[in-house]
Amino acid sequence: MRVAFAGTPEFALPALAALLAQHSIVGVLTQPDRPRGRGRRLAASPVKIAAQSHQLPLAQPQTLRSAAGRAPLEAWRPQVLVVVAYGLILPPEVLALPPLGCINIHASLLPRWRGAAPVQRAILAGDTETGVTIMQMDSGLDTGPVLLQQRLAISASHTSGSLGDALSTLGAAALLEALDGLAAGTLRASPQPPEGVTYAPRIEKAEARIDWSRDALEIERQIRAFNPWPVAETVLDGEPLRILAAEAEPATPQLENSDKSDDPGAIIGVQGDFMRVRCGRGCLRVTHVQRPGRRRVAVRDYSHSVALTGRRLG
Secondary structure, X not given: OEEEEEEOOHHHHHHHHHHHHHOEEEEXXXXXXXXXXXXXXXXXXXXXXXXXXXXXXXXXXXXXXXXXHHHHHHHHOOOEEEEEOOOOOOOHHHHOOOOOOEEEEEXXXXXXXXXXXXXXXXXXXXXXXXXXXXXXXXXXXXXOOEEEEXXXXXXXXXXXXXXXXXXXXXXXXXXXXXXXXXXXXXXXXXXXXXXXXXXXXXXXHHHHEOOOOOEHXXXXXXXXXXXXXXXXXXXXXXXXXXXXXXXXXXXXXXXXXXXXXXXXXXXXXXXXXEEEEEOOEOEEEEEEEEOOOOOOEXXXXXXXXXXXXXXXXX
């Protein structure tokens, strides 16, 4: 099958690799190079780097709304356009271009978590299950009919990074299955149900600041959801401190009222590999932190150079 591919971040790479193994990729669309790092130098996207390594035709239009932006895609004459975390809106002219349409891998079980940050929002909400949806794209925000879905349990150890990696691999396999079904004419798209619609807006860096008056389990999910970006953050004696890994202490329903704290953020003490921090309800066991300009360290090592017990975060 003649496949064009549109994607930008690392999440899209497993799908691109899977297509390379089984289909003819006639061209790749990715976002223009963006300034990154402290020097703000222009850097290529992971998809661009992969496309160049395989000597694939490549285009980086600023927009697909113009005839000039669409020209490379039209010249490639794809049977289908596969879109994975591309980042540009597809106008009607693009949606109607491939005979088999535009196929998207979305990292949730639609219609739950439509939008830009489904992986992080699922963890923040305490979902126990997510998955990938292969859908036919339409003009709405992740509203297109569903071709197939694959489910995945969310474990207590998943960060948005590790969960995203698992979903990208799962999505690549599901994509190949969907393309086989489309080519054979055996796969039919089903409209998304009107019930259960939720939205996953883009993550804002301000969301990473920890509010220690919240429940310990909520803070734990915040830390997992914002790893590797933007990374949950607090303050210790006026200096920012990133919290990279932590877990809530087991709940004690019989002591629910006494679990409420009037001193959230207080560091109770360092025990083995973690420091215990009071939260609005319950305690959090913080295991890994990072100071500005420093590397990630285990709390055990951090506590050797910084007195922690009795101090307060936030």
